Amino acid sequence: MSLHRKLSYSLAINEALHQVMSMDPSVFLIGQGVKSPWYVGNTARGLIEEFGENRVIDTPVSENGITGAAVGAAIAGMKPVVVHPRIDFMMYAMDPIINEAANWFYMNGGRANVPVVFWGIINRRGEQAAQHSQALHALFAHIPGLKVVMPATAHDAKGLMVAAIQDPNPVVFVDERLLYGLEGPVPQEIYHVEIGKGCLRRQGKDVTIVAVSLMVHEAIKATQELIDDDIDAEVIDLRTIKPLDRELIIHSVNKTGRLVVVDVGWRSFGISGEIAALVAEASFETLKAPILRVALPDCPAPASVMLENGYYPSARDIVQAVRRIM
Amino acid sequence: MILSRDTLCDLYKAMIIIRLFEESLVEPILSGEVHTPCHLCSGQEAIAVGLCKALSQDDYIFGNHRSHGHFLAKGGSLRALAAEIYCRETGCSRGRGGSMHLIDPTVGMLGSAPIVAGTISLAVGAALASSIRKDGRISVSFLGDGATGEGVLYESLNFAALKKLPIIFACENNLYATHMPIRECRVNRPIRKIAEPFGIDNHEVDGNNILQVYDKVQQAAEACRKGSGPVFMEFLTYRYRGHVGPDDNVQGLHMDLRPQEELAHWLEKDPIQRLERYIREHHVMDELELQSFKREAENEVQDAKAYAESSARPRIEEITRYVFA
Ligand SMILES: Cc1ncc(C[n+]2csc(CCOP(=O)(O)OP(=O)(O)O)c2C)c(N)n1
Numbered sequence: 001m002s003l004h005r006k007l008s009y010s011l012a013i014n015e016a017l018h019q020v021m022s023m024d025p026s027v028f029l030i031g032q033g034v035k036s037p038w039y040v041g042n043t044a045r046g047l048i049e050e051f052g053e054n055r056v057i058d059t060p061v062s063e064n065g066i067t068g069a070a071v072g073a074a075i076a077g078m079k080p081v082v083v084h085p086r087i088d089f090m091m092y093a094m095d096p097i098i099n100e101a102a103n104w105f106y107m108n109g110g111r112a113n114v115p116v117v118f119w120g121i122i123n124r125r126g127e128q129a130a131q132h133s134q135a136l137h138a139l140f141a142h143i144p145g146l147k148v149v150m151p152a153t154a155h156d157a158k159g160l161m162v163a164a165i166q167d168p169n170p171v172v173f174v175d176e177r178l179l180y181g182l183e184g185p186v187p188q189e190i191y192h193v194e195i196g197k198g199c200l201r202r203q204g205k206d207v208t209i210v211a212v213s214l215m216v217h218e219a220i221k222a223t224q225e226l227i228d229d230d231i232d233a234e235v236i237d238l239r240t241i242k243p244l245d246r247e248l249i250i251h252s253v254n255k256t257g258r259l260v261v262v263d264v265g266w267r268s269f270g271i272s273g274e275i276a277a278l279v280a281e282a283s284f285e286t287l288k289a290p291i292l293r294v295a296l297p298d299c300p301a302p303a304s305v306m307l308e309n310g311y312y313p314s315a316r317d318i319v320q321a322v323r324r325i326m
Numbered sequence: 327m328i329l330s331r332d333t334l335c336d337l338y339k340a341m342i343i344i345r346l347f348e349e350s351l352v353e354p355i356l357s358g359e360v361h362t363p364c365h366l367c368s369g370q371e372a373i374a375v376g377l378c379k380a381l382s383q384d385d386y387i388f389g390n391h392r393s394h395g396h397f398l399a400k401g402g403s404l405r406a407l408a409a410e411i412y413c414r415e416t417g418c419s420r421g422r423g424g425s426m427h428l429i430d431p432t433v434g435m436l437g438s439a440p441i442v443a444g445t446i447s448l449a450v451g452a453a454l455a456s457s458i459r460k461d462g463r464i465s466v467s468f469l470g471d472g473a474t475g476e477g478v479l480y481e482s483l484n485f486a487a488l489k490k491l492p493i494i495f496a497c498e499n500n501l502y503a504t505h506m507p508i509r510e511c512r513v514n515r516p517i518r519k520i521a522e523p524f525g526i527d528n529h530e531v532d533g534n535n536i537l538q539v540y541d542k543v544q545q546a547a548e549a550c551r552k553g554s555g556p557v558f559m560e561f562l563t564y565r566y567r568g569h570v571g572p573d574d575n576v577q578g579l580h581m582d583l584r585p586q587e588e589l590a591h592w593l594e595k596d597p598i599q600r601l602e603r604y605i606r607e608h609h610v611m612d613e614l615e616l617q618s619f620k621r622e623a624e625n626e627v628q629d630a631k632a633y634a635e636s637s638a639r640p641r642i643e644e645i646t647r648y649v650f651a
C-alpha cells in the first residue's frame with residue numbers, strides 16, 4: 001500500500017523531479033551540482049541518466065546569470081527549476097528573482113507569466129559561520145509576486161516540489177539540509193500539496209504553536225514535554241509561508257487563545273512578527289496572553305559550536321515560551 | 327634574478343609551515359575534532375608565499391574560502407589561525423568565523439570569505455582607497471578559477487582598469503571548481519585573456535614555481551605602484567586534497583573525484599620539492615640546515631595546535647558581542 005511506503009526527504013524531492021520531468025518535457029533542472037551527489041545530496045539522483053544533459057544542467061559558478069537564464073526560459077515557455085545548493089549563494093541572483101521574475105507578470109499587465117522554481121537549501125550548523133548557514137526565506141516572502149514554500153516532511157517535500165513546478169508563477173522552494181535524511185510516508189504516485197495551505201500536526205486546546213520547516217519537529221517534541229505540565233498544545237506546520245494560511249492560524253488561535261510562533265529565521269522583521277501581526281489584527285479579542293516568538297537571535301550565524309548551540313532554538317525554548325504564557 | 331639566501335630561506339620556511347599545518351589538519355578533520363569546513367591549500371603554497379613575500383606589509387590582500395595559506399603568507403599568526411580553525415576565542419576571528427573567515431588587518435590581511443568572488447570587488451575597493459589617499463599601497467584579490475564564472479569579476483576588472491587602480495587580480499587556476507573540471511565551466515581559452523578586453527596587463531605564471539611567482543609579482547607590484555593600473559595574473563597549479571577536507575567525501579565515501587594520474591602528475595611538480603632542489607643545487611643550505619628548518623616548522627605547527635586546543639571556546643553569554651544591529 002502506497003500509504004506505508006517510506007522515503008527520505010531528499011529522495012522524495014528526487015521522486016518529484018523524476019515524475020514531473022517525465023510528464024512534462026518543458027521542465028528542466030539547472031544549477032550547481034546537479035550532476036554530482038557531492039553537492040545536492042541525492043535529490044538529483046538518476047536525473048541526468050534519465051533526462052540527459054539537455055534537461056539536467058550543471059553550471060559554472062554564476063548564480064546571477066544562471067538564475068536570470070532560468071527566468072528567461074520560463075518567460076519563453078519552459079518550466080525551469082533552478083537550484084542553489086545554499087540559499088546564501090542565491091543572494092547573487094536577487095535581481096532576476098525580485099526585480100524581474102516577481103514583477104514580470106504584474107508590470108506587463110498579465111501578458112506573460114513566469115513559471116520558475118527558485119530552490120534554495122538552508123545549511124545550518126557545522127561551524128560554517130555567517131555566509132553558509134543563513135535562513136533567508138523571509139526576504140523572499142516580503143516580495144509581492146513570490147510564493148515561498150518550506151516543507152517539513154518528506155511527504156510535503158515531494159508534494160510541494162510538484163506544486164511549485166506546476167504553478168504558473170515564481171515559487172521559492174526553501175528546504176533544509178538537516179531534514180534530508182528524515183524518512184516519512186510518501187505515496188508513490190504523483191501528487192501535489194496545495195501552495196498556501198498549512199496543516200495541523202497535532203490537535204490541542206490550550207495553545208497554538210505555529211512552526212515551519214525544521215522547527216515543526218522541535219514543536220512536536222515540545223508538545224510531548226508539555227503534556228507533563230498538563231498543557232495540550234496544537235501544532236500548525238505552515239508548509240507555505242507566502243501566501244500564509246490565515247484561516248488555519250486564526251481558527252486555531254480562536255480556539256486556544258494563545259500563540260507561540262517558531263521560525264528557523266531571525267526574530268526581527270521575519271515571519272514570526274508577520275504571523276503575530278496577522279493574529280493581532282484578526283483576533284485580538286480572543287487572545288488570553290501575549291504572543292511569543294521563538295526564533296534566531298538577531299545575530300549572524302557564529303562558527304563555534306558552543307555559540308551555535310546557543311544560537312539555534314530547540315524544543316526546550318518552545319516549552320519555555322509556552323510555559324510563560326500559560 | 328638571484329635571490330639572497332635570507333629570502334630563499336624565508337620562502338622555503340613559509341611554504342613548509344603552510345604544508346605541515348594543512349596536513350596536520352587531516353587527522354582532526356577526520357576524527358571530527360575540527361568541524362569548520364577546511365579547504366586545504368596543500369600543493370598551492372608557492373602562490374600564497376611567492377606573492378605575499380613580494381608585497382610589503384602595508385599592502386592589502388583579500389582571500390576566499392581557501393585562504394589558510396594566504397593568511398599565513400601575509401604574516402598572520404599561526405597560533406591565531408589554528409585557534410580560529412578550532413573555533414576558539416583566541417582565533418583571529420575570535421571563533422566567530424572559522425576556517426573561512428580569516429583576518430588580520432595589522433598585516434594587511436583584510437579578510438577572506440567563502441562566497442565565490444565575493445571579495446574581488448572588496449579588493450578593488452581597498453585599491454580605490456589607496457588611490458584616493460595616494461598612499462602607495464597595492465591590493466591583491468585572490469580568486470580561484472571558479473570565480474571567473476561570476477559577473478562581479480568583470481565589473482571589477484572594468485572599474486579597476488578605468489580608474490587605473492593599483493590591484494593585482496591573482497587567479498589560482500587549480501583546474502577545478504568543487505566537482506567541476508574547468509573544461510565544463512568555461513570555454514577552452516586561457517583565463518588570463520579575460521583581462522584583455524579591458525586593456526589589463528596579464529600574465530601566465532607557473533604557480534608551482536615559487537621563484538617565478540616571486541619574480542613576476544615583484545614586477546607586477548612595481549607597475550601597480552607606479553600607477554600603470556591593474557595586473558591580472560593566472561597561476562597554474564593544483565590542489566592535492568579534496569575540495570573541502572582531506573578528500574571529496576561523497577556520501578561517506580572518502581575518495582577523490584579527480585583522476586589519480588592527474589594528481590600523480592602534479593605531485594611531481596610539487597612546489598616545495600622544487601625549491602628544495604634549487605636550494606641544494608645552488609648550495610644555499612646544506613642538508614642539515616634543511617632538516618633543521620623542517621623541525622622548526624614542525625615545532626611551530628605543534629605549538630600552534632596545542633595553543634588552539636588549550637584555548638577557551640567563546641562563551642555563550644557573549645554570542646551577541648560584536649552585534650551592532
Ligand atoms: C556564490 C557561491 N556559489 C557557490 C559556492 C560553492 N563553492 C564553494 S567553493 C566553489 C568553487 C570554487 O572554485 P575555485 O574558485 O576554482 O576555487 P578552488 O576551490 O578551486 O580553490 C564553489 C562553487 C560558493 N561558496 N559561493
Ligand SMILES: [Mg+2]
Nearest residue numbers: 470471500502
Ligand atoms: Mg579552482
